[in-house]
Amino acid sequence: MSAVWDYLFGSPAFLIFGTYTLMMIVGLGILLHLQLGVTGIGNFGVAGFWGAGLYAFGIMQVTYDVGFWPALLVATAAGGVLGLITGWVIADLDDDGVLAATLAVATIVYLAIDSEKDITGGRVGLGTIDFPFDVGKRTDLAWLAILFGVVGVLLWYARRVHRSPYGRLLIATGTNEPLARSLRKPVKRTKVGVMALTSAGMGALGGLYGPIVHFLFPTQLTVAITVSVITALVLGGQQRPLGAFVGALLTVGLFDIVIKLYVPLPKDLLEHAFPVTKQIIFGALLIFVLLFRPLGFLGRMRRERHVKGLSRV
C-alpha cells in the first residue's frame, strides 16, 4: 500500500507543478470557451493576454516592489485593457481576420517583453516572485488549492452564463452575427465586452502563475500555451463549460502528469525530445479532432437531452 502511495505521490513537487499547469490550461480553456465556443471569437492569442497579466504582475512585484493584491489587480487590468482594445479591433473582422489579429497581439506582447530590458528584464528574466504567504513546507499545495478555487469559480461562472439571457445573446451573436445585428442589443459592444472580461480573467490567471515559476522569461509566452489551451478545449468540446477540463485531462494531464511522472523515460529524452513531441502530438490531435469530431469529446452545447422524439441532427 505504502509502495503504491510512494509511487504516486513520492515526488509531490513535480506532481504539484504538473497540476498547476493543468489548472492553468483548464482555467484559460474555460475563458476561451466563452470567447470561441459561446461567442464565436477565435482567439489565437491566449498566450498574449495571459502573458500580459503574468508580466504585469511580475513587473509590479519585482521592478516596482508592489504588494500581491495591487499587483494581481494590475495583472487583471492589463489583460482586460488588452482584451478591450483587441475586441474593438476584431469586432468587425471575419474569422480569418480575428485569428490573424489575435495572433498578432500575442506576438506584439512577446516581442515587447523580449526586447525591453529595464522594466521586464528582457531575456535575462524577471525575478524572483514568491508566494504571497508562507504556511511552511507545503505552501505550494496551499497555492494549488487556491488555483482549484479560482478555476472552480470560472467554471461556475461559465455555467451560469449558459443559463442566462446574456449567454443566449452571446450564443446568438456567435452563431448568426448578421441576424444578431437586428436584435435590440449592440453586437459590437457585446463582443468587445466579452473580450475585455474574459481577457481580464486570462490576465488574472497569468498573475497567479507568477509565484509558481518564481522567475519570468519571455519564452514562457510562446504559442505553445495557446496551442495547449486550444487543443484541450477543442478536444473536450468547445461548446461545453466542462470541455476544457476534460480535454486538458486527456492532453496536459496525460503528458505533463501521467507520462512525465510515472513513465520511466530516460532523462535526456524527457528534457529534449519530450516537449517537442508533445507539441507535435497536440497539433496533430487538434487537426484530427477538427476533421472528425469538431464538437469535441463532450459534443454539443446543451439541452440535447431535452430534445423530444427523433433528433434530426
Place this chain on the structure above:
Amino acid sequence: MFEAGGIWCGYEADIDVIKGLDFTVGQEVFAILGANGAGKTTLLSAIAGLLPLTSGSIRFGGKTISGVPPWRIAALGIGFVPQERGVFPDLTVLDNLRVGGLVAKHARGERIDEIMELFPALADLRNQRAGTLSGGETKMVAAGRALMQDAKLLLMDEPTAGLSPLYVENFFDRIRRIHETKGVAIIITEQNATKALEVADRAMVLSLGEAMTITDAKDLTTDQLRKGYKI
C-alpha cells in the same frame, strides 16, 4: 407611420441597387413584388439599418431612422425577418424567441404563448435546436422571433420561399392574422405575386431598384406586373 423619401443605396461605391424610391406605409400589409435581383432584399436591409443609404431618408413613427444603428431601429419597433438564416441555429426554439426579446419578464411568457398559438407546430418543438428544424418550421421561428421584439412594423423577406403550397396558404393566413390581431404593420416581399396580393392592402412593383407601380393591391393589373417582371 413609415416614410421612405428618395432613397438610394447599394453595396459598392457608385453602384446603386435601389434608385430613388419614394413610398409610405401605414397600418397595413404592404407587398413589394419584383423579379430576382430587383432589389427587394437590399431595400429591406436598408430599412433595418443593415445597409447605409447613399442618399434620401427613412422616417418611422416620426423619427428619422436612416443612419441609426440596427439595434436602435429594432428597439424602435421594426422587426426584421431575413430571407435566409433567420434563426440562431444553436439555440432552442424557445431560446430563439427569448433572445434579445427584452420584453418585460412577466409579459414574456404571455408573448411566447401568443406565438405558439399563432404557430401551433412550434409548441412541440420548443426545446429542439433551431438548427435541426425543417425549412417551414425555421420560417415560423424566424417570424415568431421578430414578433417577440414588440415589433410595430415587421419586415418579412420572402417568408414563404421554398415552402409547400399548403404551407404557403397557411403562412399567409397567419400573416394576415398577425396584422389584424396585433395591429402590426407588415412589409412583405414576394416572388409569388398572386399570393401576396391576396393578403396585401397595397403593393409596390420593383424593377431594377425602381418603383414601377405603387397601388392598392386589388387594383394592380396583370399588365403592371408584367412590366415589372419584364415578361
